[in-house]
Amino acid sequence: MSIAAAKQSSKTGWIAGLMLAVLFVFSLCVGVGDMPIIRLFSDGRVLELLLVSRLPRTLAAILTGAGLAIAGLIMQTLARNRYVEPATAGTAQSAELGILLVTLLLPSASLLFKSLAASAAALLGTTLFLMTAHRLPPTQPFLVPLFGLVYGGVIGAAVTFVAWQADLLQYLSVWTNGDFSGVLRGRYELLWLGALMVVIAWIVADRLTIMALGRDASIGLGLDYARMLQLGLVIVSVISALSVVVVGMIPFVGLVVPNIVSRLMGDNIRGTLPFVAASGAILVLGCDILGRLIRHPYEIPVGTVMGCVGGLIFLWLLFRRPSHV
Amino acid sequence: MPDRRLLCLAGAALLCIVAFMTIGLRGNIGFVLALRAMKLAALLQVSVSIAVSTVIFQTVTNNRILTPSIMGLDALYLFGQMLLVFLLGGLGYAALDAQLKFGGEIIVLMALATGLLLPMLRRRTDMGLMLLAGIIFGILFRSLHSLLARLIDPNDFAVVQGASFANFNDVRTDLLAFAAILTIVGIVIAWRARHVLDVMALGADTATGLGISWSRTVTGLLLLVSALVAVSTALVGPVAFFGLLVVALAERVVDTRSHAALMPAAMLTAVIILVGGQALFQHALGSSSTLGVVIEFVGGFAFLVLLVFGSRK
Numbered sequence: 235m236s237i238a239a240a241k242q243s244s245k246t247g248w249i250a251g252l253m254l255a256v257l258f259v260f261s262l263c264v265g266v267g268d269m270p271i272i273r274l275f276s277d278g279r280v281l282e283l284l285l286v287s288r289l290p291r292t293l294a295a296i297l298t299g300a301g302l303a304i305a306g307l308i309m310q311t312l313a314r315n316r317y318v319e320p321a322t323a324g325t326a327q328s329a330e331l332g333i334l335l336v337t338l339l340l341p342s343a344s345l346l347f348k349s350l351a352a353s354a355a356a357l358l359g360t361t362l363f364l365m366t367a368h369r370l371p372p373t374q375p376f377l378v379p380l381f382g383l384v385y386g387g388v389i390g391a392a393v394t395f396v397a398w399q400a401d402l403l404q405y406l407s408v409w410t411n412g413d414f415s416g417v418l419r420g421r422y423e424l425l426w427l428g429a430l431m432v433v434i435a436w437i438v439a440d441r442l443t444i445m446a447l448g449r450d451a452s453i454g455l456g457l458d459y460a461r462m463l464q465l466g467l468v469i470v471s472v473i474s475a476l477s478v479v480v481v482g483m484i485p486f487v488g489l490v491v492p493n494i495v496s497r498l499m500g501d502n503i504r505g506t507l508p509f510v511a512a513s514g515a516i517l518v519l520g521c522d523i524l525g526r527l528i529r530h531p532y533e534i535p536v537g538t539v540m541g542c543v544g545g546l547i548f549l550w551l552l553f554r555r556p557s558h559v
Numbered sequence: 560m561p562d563r564r565l566l567c568l569a570g571a572a573l574l575c576i577v578a579f580m581t582i583g584l585r586g587n588i589g590f591v592l593a594l595r596a597m598k599l600a601a602l603l604q605v606s607v608s609i610a611v612s613t614v615i616f617q618t619v620t621n622n623r624i625l626t627p628s629i630m631g632l633d634a635l636y637l638f639g640q641m642l643l644v645f646l647l648g649g650l651g652y653a654a655l656d657a658q659l660k661f662g663g664e665i666i667v668l669m670a671l672a673t674g675l676l677l678p679m680l681r682r683r684t685d686m687g688l689m690l691l692a693g694i695i696f697g698i699l700f701r702s703l704h705s706l707l708a709r710l711i712d713p714n715d716f717a718v719v720q721g722a723s724f725a726n727f728n729d730v731r732t733d734l735l736a737f738a739a740i741l742t743i744v745g746i747v748i749a750w751r752a753r754h755v756l757d758v759m760a761l762g763a764d765t766a767t768g769l770g771i772s773w774s775r776t777v778t779g780l781l782l783l784v785s786a787l788v789a790v791s792t793a794l795v796g797p798v799a800f801f802g803l804l805v806v807a808l809a810e811r812v813v814d815t816r817s818h819a820a821l822m823p824a825a826m827l828t829a830v831i832i833l834v835g836g837q838a839l840f841q842h843a844l845g846s847s848s849t850l851g852v853v854i855e856f857v858g859g860f861a862f863l864v865l866l867v868f869g870s871r872k
Contacts, residue, residue, distance in 0.1 A: 317691065366867060376691050381866055383694050387800075388859035395852045411705075485698060534709045541702025548695055552688060 246498065250512040254296070257519045261292040264523055266531045286419045294422040295414055295522045295536070296515040298477045299487060301428035303514025304435050304507065305473040306488020309360075311446045311503070312466045313367055315378040316496075319488030320360075320474035323367075323382035326483045327389040328359025329475040330409050334393055338400055345479065349424055352475035359389060360471055364463075412477075412484035412537035414522050425480055428473045432511060435469055439504040442466065446501060484537050486544025487514050493551055517544075564813055565820065568827040575835035582838055600735055602837060604742045605791045606829030610809075611749050612787035613802030614818065614825050618760045619780050620680065623810075624865060625690060626802040631697030632672055632788045633797035638700040639667035641707045658737045665741075665789040672785040673778060680777055738790045745787050752780070753818040760816060798851065800858025805829045807861060 265288060306319040313323070320326050332355025336348050343351075363385055370377045397406045435442070441462055444452045453459050477484065491514045492506075499506050518536065521543055525534040579602075580595055613626045627633070643663060644652045652660070675696070679689055749756075755776060758766050767773045791798070809824040810816065832854070840850045 366863075369867060376685075376688055377866060380690050380694070381863065384800075384859050384862050384866070388856060388863065391852055391856040391859060395856065398852065485702075529710060532709070534706060538702050538705045538709065541698055542706055545695055545699030545702060549692060549699070552692055552695070 246509060247512075250509060250516065253516050254512055254519070257516060257523065258292055258296070261295070261519055261523055262288045264526050287417075290419045290422050291414050291417045291522075292519065294417045294425055294481060295519040297422075297425040297429055298412075298481055298484065299515040299518030300511035301425070301432060301473040301514075302477060302484060302487040302518070303491040303510045304432050305470045306514075307492040307503070307507070307510050308435060308442065308466050309470050309488060310492055311442050312364060312463060312470070313378055314372075314446065314448060315367075315375055316493055317376065317379035317489065318367075318382050319486070320356075320470055321483055321485045321488065322379060322386055323363045324359045324386040324389050325356045325363075325471060325474045326478050327386045327393060329353070329356040329471075329478040330406070330483075331355050331359075331389060331393050331396075332475070333409060333479060334396055334400075334402065334406065337402070337405070338396070345424065349427075349476055349479045352479050353472045356471035356475045356478075357467055360467055364467070409478050409482045410537075411535050412482035412540070413533075413535035414481055415533050415535070417481065422480055424476055428476045431469045431473050434465075436504075436507055438462070438465065439507050443501065443503040446503075482535075482537060484518065484540050486540055486548060487518055490544050490547045490551070491517060494547075565823055565827070568812065568824055568831070572827045572830040572834070575831050575838060579834045579838035597735065598837075599834065600739065601794050602833050603830060604735075604738055605794050606805075606833045607746060607826045608742050608787035608790045609798065609802045610805050610825035610829040611746060611822060612784045612791075613806045614822050615749060615756065615780050616784050617806060618756050618818070619777055619784075620689070621760070621762060622690075623807070624803065624862065625693070626800075626806075627784055627788045628797060628800075628802060629690070629697070630676070630693035631700055632668070632785065633792040634697045634700035634704065635671055635675075636664065636668045636789055636792045637797065638704045638707075639671060640664050641704050641711075643667065645707050645711055657733050661734050661737060661789075661793055664793065665786055668789050669782050669785040672788075673781050676781055677774075677778060680781075681774060734793055738794060741786055741790050745783055745790075748783055749822060753822065756780075756818040760818075796851075798854065800862055801829070801832075801854050803865075804854070804858035804861050805832060807865060808832075 262284060265283075302320070305325075309318050309320055309323060309325075310316055329352040332352040333348050335355070336343050336351040340347075363382060366385075367378045367381060370381060393406065394403070397403050441457055444455055444457050445459070445462055445466070447455075449459055452462075492510050495506050495510045495513055499509060518540070521539040522536045524543075525536050525539040528534055528539075576599065579599060580592065584591060616627050616630075617623055617625055643660070647655070655663075679692070755771065758769050758771055759773075759776065759780075761769070763773050766776075805828045806821075806825050809821060809828040812828065813820045813824040815821065836850050836854070840853075
């Protein structure tokens with residue numbers, strides 16, 4: 235990294251950190267319950283509200299946002315296509331299918347076990363997607379996301395069908411639309427496993443950058459391609475499955491954030507990974523706060539807000555960028 | 560011979576219609592028949608309008624895997640409907656005459672669809688880009704729809720709630736007459752334009768060279784497509800992959816892209832799948848609600864197969 239680029243990135247880093255800190259504090263203060271900050275330590279109920287509801291919710295938003303953005307980044311590296319992300323490549327829908335089947339077969343399973351099943355299903359669905367996606371002609375880059383979207387739609391139809399038969403449609407909507415309003419202390423801690431996955435991604439970041447060069451080039455550079463592919467798939471699947479289990483599906487985070495960051499800072503994953511994570515967290519937390527404010531004291535689920543905000547950003551990205559990818 | 564194949568399709572379609580009307584008849588036969596005839600009329604309109612709009616849309620965009628609903632037109636219709644409720648309020652909306660309301664929704668959809676799609680077609684946007692943009696439009700409009708749904712009064716929400724899922728079982732019979740006029744006018748226009756459509760299928764440059772005012776024709780055809788999409792969405796709700804499935808099958812059967820054969824073939828195939836499927840699921844198997852999901856699943860799967868194998872040639 236040249237000195238100018240390093241300066242630039244440290245400046246961007248400061249801005250991102252500051253924004254995240256501001257949103258963090260703001261998110262702690264916004265909500266239905268009245269929470270005067272000055273009485274934080276004198277009034278026990280204020281502290282309790284903070285620790286039981288606001289803090290977990292804020293942390294959950296940050297963890298989910300960072301995790302989904304990283305999952306999108308890795309997914310884009312693996313598929314070698316800028317326009318895929320877990321929610322549009324069947325990963326999230328496979329995770330839903332996994333939870334649904336566990337709920338039907340073993341209704342008493344713990345949340346951890348459900349997450350495991352969801353992760354396994356997500357892994358299977360994503361592997362199938364990648365195997366097929368590699369057979370599509372590389373000269374038409376838009377075919378891969380298109381394939382992913384319809385693939386996700388077909389799995390989604392299967393999920394709806396099973397849920398319909400078992401009379402679980404209402405239950406299903408908890409996972410299909412991301413919402414942080416149910417997050418309380420004791421109900422989001424699984425998301426820290428996603429943070430662990432982000433750390434693993436950080437450790438192998440250099441190898442991921444090489445993987446982006448393609449299979450032959452990375453094998454030529456001495457990379458164990460198959461192992462890295464498996465690792466990448468596991469990271470993507472676990473992060474998406476956890477966020478589906480705990481908060482539900484949030485579209486566009488994994489798509490929009492890595493694209494913007496790569497436009498600003500290039501494609502060295504070691505250098506961009508912290509910014510991708512921070513921007514993802516900022517985007518999701520910002521949308522959650524927006525959802526809480528638009529119709530205060532009622533709430534709009536973060537998945538809906540993100541569908542509008544993210545959709546607009548993505549269309550802007552599509553039509554601004556020259557047609558080569 | 561396309562003619563003989565068309566006759567076979569027509570025979571099969573007729574068979575499906577008869578099956579739909581007669582399987583499992585019980586109780587007051589006259590009442591049941593009248594009820595089923597209403598439903599049949601709706602299903603026929605839906606099949607025909609989806610088939611015709613998809614054929615025209617594929618010709619205009621010069622692509623076999625594009626359909627109005629993949630480009631998010633039915634999501635746009637629902638969004639337009641929600642927008643009307645949002646602007647007029649639930650009471651004002653409910654007080655409006657059903658046909659007037661439907662007319663308003665169609666005009667909103669026509670304006671929005673032409674405004675969005677025409678610039679993309681004019682700029683000869685790359686097909687893949689257009690597809691992707693269309694799907695994102697779909698997600699965006701669905702999200703905007705549910706955003707507006709959260710913003711309006713819960714009572715107002717109940718007014719539009721039923722419309723957002725495909726439901727072949729419980730069709731809107733109050734709009735039937737008005738929609739029938741629209742569908743018939745639409746078919747007549749499409750049929751009269753069949754030769755123009757054949758020329759349009761050669762591509763924008765060739766069509767212009769052959770003396771067709773390209774952008775005016777495309778505008779007209781897009782308006783027609785939007786009206787037909789509005790008919791089918793208003794009657795049963797959004798159906799994502801049905802049109803794609805139908806046209807792909809019809810093309811295999813008649814083995815030509817000539818509109819004089821393809822359009823009737825697509826209509827008949829749509830009737831066979833929809834009416835036959837409904838007869839099978841509702842009257843024979845008794846699980847009426849699943850046809851939409853099954854069509855979605857099979858149609859999506861067909862799309863994937865087309866994509867993987869069609870692009871490798």
